[in-house]
Amino acid sequence: MDHLAPIRRLAAQPVDIAGLFAAEPDRLARLSLSACSIHADLSRLALPAAGLELMLEAARAADLAGWRERLFSGAVVNPTEGRAATHTAERGSGSAADTLAATRSAAAADALANRLRRDGTRHVIHIGIGGSALGPALLLDALGRDGDGPAVHVVSNIDGEALARAMAACDPATTRLVIVSKTFTTLETMTNAETALAWLAAAGGSRDQCIAITARPDRARAWGAGEVLEFADSLGGRYSLWSAVGLPLALRCGPEALAQLRAGAAAMDAHFRERPLFRNLPVLAALADVWAAHGQGQQSRAVFCYDERLRLLPAYLQQLEMESNGKRVTRDxxxxxxxxxxxxxxxxGTDAQHAVFQLLHQGTVVGPVEFVAVTQPGHQLPSSHHRQLLASCLAQGAALLKGRTFAEAQAVSGGDDALARAKTFPGNRPSSTLLLDRLDAETLGALIAFYEHRTFTAAVLLGINPFDQWGVELGKELANAMLAGTDLGLDPSTADLMARAGL
Known part of the structure; x- marks a missing residue:
């Protein structure tokens, strides 16, 4: 059943966002919500009260509550692969078997992290790709600056330049390799692993310095990894940082940091699972996302982090959201x-203000803009830095809404109408703001879990499976065939490019 048909019938009807505040006196209270040290203000999105009611009806008709319970209970929510999705079990919510396995895996990762933090390991080269690299990189960049453990270098790109830079920063005698692959067959990861292993061997090292993190421990042991940490086959790569894949954070900052990350996520799990839909932070955000696409025809969503520690969050969200929900068919x-x-x-922010905000304020492509900021700074520099940062963040949202009329622009253009038109801002552009009380492991865990549940909620509304990713496979198959010299019968352009590239 198409639960979103009533919303699409309203598509492209303009919404006067500023006017909604006058028409809906309770708008700010209704569309602002605090949970798990995160305050979300969704009131400046182009979602009127009537639209929200339609979205809530669609969520009920799509059985969001039932799908949510399936997720937390360990039932099958990934029908194309016949699997549960057990990332919530890594933080304590799942079937008894899944949570027990997660607890044992976490204990093994903690023990290994404690040992490596004591044994003279100074550097770790973490090799993975996709969720096996994006999640660990985000955690390290956000929380690792003040860590007292080994320096961790995350390598994902098959371009040898990435691995060469990491190896140049390390002494092979005091370096461990962490190789993360769910199947332990990922081409880019295994190629990088073999090259890094050869680098170790050239300096007298061995496979004993290699730690494998995988859902296929048999393959990792056959490869010769010195130590193997296992995670569940039902744990998708983009949801895997809660498992042993989060080892880099435990190495750099101690196992307690990874435990706090999971605790923050568990708090958001409880909020998502227990709160009613209309006062549920991930649900409201997802309803607004789907409304923007279906009710307003807006399919671009920009996320700007006004905190340097969260600079990798947009890249992380690209995989989480577009790999999960970038589908063209429903579950059936x-x-x-x-x-x-x-x-x-x-x-x-504020870098983006001097790069892409021109398009956001005056361009012809309109879509929701999400601002993420942290009330407390992560540094001890003069307070002027953080005050300017927060003022810039809040001002951009206000400017997107307020705009500048032609008459106002004339007043600052010396009577030059052409210049006034160039200085006119249409305004009425949607934005939301997430304001974190602080950025520590617990709050970061809650923030990431918020985005996970938001993505899941949108998938339920759309009737799609967010836990498979068949779209990444075809290109891999063709690349492998090219390397094997197989005659693929490809188009003339590709054949010519292959010849020019020497393939």
Whole structure:
């Protein structure tokens, strides 16, 4: 059943966001919500009260509550692979078997982290790709500056330059390799692993310095990894940082940091599972996302983090949201009736203000803009830095809404009408703000879990499976065939490019 058909019938009807505050006296209270040290203000999005009611009806009709319970209970929510999705079990919510396995895996990772933090290991090269690299990199960049453990270098790109830079920063005698691959067959990861192993061997090292993190421990042991940490086959890569894949954070900052990360996520799990839909932070955000795409025809969503420690969050969200919900068929294989995942992009404030905000304020592409900021700074420099940062963040949201009329622009243009038109801002552009009380492991865990549940909620509304990713496979298959010299019968352009590239 197409639960979003009533919303699409309203598509492209303009919404006067500023006017909504006058028409809906309770708007700010209704669309602002605090949970797990995160305050979300969604009131400046183009979502009127009537639209929100339609979205809530769609969520009930799609059985969001039932799918949510399936997720937390360990039932199958990934039908194309016949699997549960057990990332919540890594933080304590799942079937008894899943949570027990997660607890044992966490204990093994903690023990290894404690040992390596004591044994003279100074550097770790963490090799993975996709969720096996994006999550650990985000955690390290956000929380690792003041860690007292080994320096961790995350390598994902098959481009040898990435691995060469990491190896140049390390002494092989005091370096460990952490190789993360769910199947332990990922081409980029295994190629990088073999090259890094050869670098170790050239200096007298061995496979004993290699730690494998995988859902296929048999393959890792056959490869010769010195130590193996296992995670569940039902744990998707983009949801895996809660498992042993989060080892880099435990190495750098201690196992307690990874435990606090999980605790923050568990708090958001409880909020998502227990709160009613209309006062549920991930649900409200997802309803607004789907409304923007289906009710307003806006399929671009920008995320700007006004905190240097969160500079990798937009890249992390790109995989989480677009790999999860970038689908063209429903769970049962039928074509989707409307847009699915938006194009997620973004950057870091205030850098982005001097780069892409021109398009946001005066360009012809309109879509929701999400600001993420932290009340407390992460440094001890003069307070002027953080005050300017927060003022810039809040001012951008206000400017997107307020705009500048032609008459106002004339007043600052010396009577030059052409210049006044260039200085006119249409305004009425949607934005939301997430304001974190602080940025520590617990709050970061809650923030990431918020985005996970938001993505899941949108998937339920759309009727799609967010836990498979068949779209990444075809390109891999063709690349492998090219390397093997197989005649693929490809188009003339690709054949010519292969010849020019020497393939």
């Amino acid at each position: 294989g039928a074509p989707v009736a409307g847009p699915t995942a938006s194009i997620t992009w973004g950057g870091t």
